[in-house]
Amino acid sequence: MFYSDRDIESAIKIGTLKVSPIEKGQIQPASIDMRLDKKFLIPRSQKIITMSTPIPYKEFVGDNFILHPHMFVLASTVESVELSNDIVAFVQGRSSVGRMGLFIQNAGWVDPGFKGQITLELYNSSNSDILLEAGRRICQLAFAETRTSANGDGYSGKYQNQVGTTGSRVYQDFEVGSRGENYILSNENIND
Secondary structure (H helix, E strand, O other), X not given: OEOXXXXXHHHHHHOOEEEEOOOHHHEEOOEEEEEEOOEEEEEOOOOOOOOOOOOOEXXXXXXEEEEOOOOEEEEEEEEEEEEOOOEEXXXXXXXXXXXXXXXXXXXXXXXXXXXXXXXXXXXXXXXXXXXXXXXXXXXEEEEEEOOOOOOOOOOOOOOOOEOOOOOOOHHHOOOOOOOOOOOOOOOOOOOO
């Protein structure tokens, strides 16, 4: 069951859902609008990015950020959220923002028990620069109740309690070290 505005307000009131800071105008009929924070991370250019080593990022902090055509940047919501272990959230880009050609390319899923700010993956699919303005509504969170509570306290992964824009921590995944060492270095001879 998805939460309506009344369900959202009730969950905030009883403390099973925490969103801070929040203004009443951010609560929509079935979601909460989230605002863009001031910190942006761009992956530094390198020959290959792997899933087993940390990715270096260049950090920018400011009220405005120009996202050039076909450029990717990590950003964050102003708001921190805290979900009880029976609430899940879905992250969606706002339609008005998507119609500019700005894709909110995040995983789109926030597990029960998560605490922290939401990192967003932003991609400019247009052929024009897009001016990103801190404090503007960028995406929305929709909430649903799970049939049963998650085990324990719910989510306890590598992004729990994240503050600000957080780069990929895929290199911390449990299967690191159990992979093979065979790599395809280019597509040139795939059909040979």
